[in-house]
Amino acid sequence: MGETLESAGIRHRVVVTGGASGIGLATAKRFLDDGARVVAIDIDSEALERARDDLPGLDGVPADVSDAAQVEAAFAEVDRLMGGVDVLVANAGISVRRRFLDIEPAQWARVIGVNLTGAFLCAQAAIRRMAAQGSGVVLFTSSTNGLDGHPLYADYNASKAGINLLMKTIALEHAPWLRSNAVCPGYVLTPMQQSEYTPEMLEAVNRQIPMGRHARPDEIAALFAFLASDEAAYITGQCISIDGGETA
Numbered sequence: 003m004g005e006t007l008e009s010a011g012i013r014h015r016v017v018v019t020g021g022a023s024g025i026g027l028a029t030a031k032r033f034l035d036d037g038a039r040v041v042a043i044d045i046d047s048e049a050l051e052r053a054r055d056d057l058p059g060l061d062g063v064p065a066d067v068s069d070a071a072q073v074e075a076a077f078a079e080v081d082r083l084m085g086g087v088d089v090l091v092a093n094a095g096i097s098v099r100r101r102f103l104d105i106e107p108a109q110w111a112r113v114i115g116v117n118l119t120g121a122f123l124c125a126q127a128a129i130r131r132m133a134a135q136g137s138g139v140v141l142f143t144s145s146t147n148g149l150d151g152h153p154l155y156a157d158y159n160a161s162k163a164g165i166n167l168l169m170k171t172i173a174l175e176h177a178p179w180l181r182s183n184a185v186c187p188g189y190v191l192t193p194m195q196q197s198e199y200t201p202e203m204l205e206a207v208n209r210q211i212p213m214g215r216h217a218r219p220d221e222i223a224a225l226f227a228f229l230a231s232d233e234a235a236y237i238t239g240q241c242i243s244i245d246g247g248e249t250a
């Protein structure tokens with residue numbers, strides 16, 4: 003008789019987008035540590051290779067989540083590698099720090115395309131598969147920028163606010179067999195954050211945060227692990243902030 007996933011000690015088949023860096027990489031590591039099968043989807047194939055070297059057992063599929071054909075091909079590869087998906091962490095995202103009047107239409111389209119359309123495309127591909135099995139968890143990396151206005155990130159803020167209502171609608175349409183939630187981190191020390199902020203800017207941010215520091219990526223990963231678990235069985239349709247008290 004063939005070994006089932008559960009008898010092999012594998013609780014979940016997890017897809018993490020943007021899984022080659024930062025929050026996504028930490029989340030892929032956390033689920034692997036918890037005994038899941040994990041496929042990371044990321045546009046950066048070299049970073050994916052490095053992630054696979056660092057995390058034994060990780061599978062990587064290069065794709066641009068904003069491109070419908072690439073997302074379809076990536077999930078076909080997910081089917082081949084894991085036979086389906088139980089948990090999606092739609093995390094891939096980009097940001098550009100620019101004043102509203104300086105945002106060009108191409109930047110607007112790219113930020114919305116990756117952050118919001120990418121989340122939509124991946125959620126649709128995952129939920130089609132989850133519907134066939136009658137269970138699933140769809141989690142998003144939103145941001146505290148999706149809850150309140152923040153200067154210099156109009157396109158990014160709009161994309162994250164969009165994710166929050168995309169998530170709520172998904173949660174309402176697919177309950178009770180599917181749960182969906184959005185994690186809203188504040189400031190997290192990742193390559194994205196370090197590329198946009200000087201050390202002085204990072205220190206200034208730390209002074210504004212009640213906990214006195216940025217979050218570590220593994221702290222965000224721990225929230226994803228909880229939300230994917232049965233302990234979160236009654237949590238759906240929620241935006242959950244993890245921000246060191248910043249928005250309090």
Ligand code: NAP
Pocket residue numbers: 019020021022023024025026043044045046049065066067068093094095096097116120143144145146186187188189190191192193194195
């Ligand atoms: P990160 O270190 O830059 O990691 C993001 C990963 O996603 C990178 O490997 C990136 O590749 C990849 N990616 C970018 N565009 C993609 C696309 N079109 N298709 C597939 N993969 C793509 O960033 P992070 O800080 O971990 O951010 C992860 C998520 O957390 C994002 O959604 C971000 O908005 C959100 N977030 C971050 C913070 C923070 O303070 N860091 C706070 C709140 C929310 P490239 O490196 O080639 O772009």
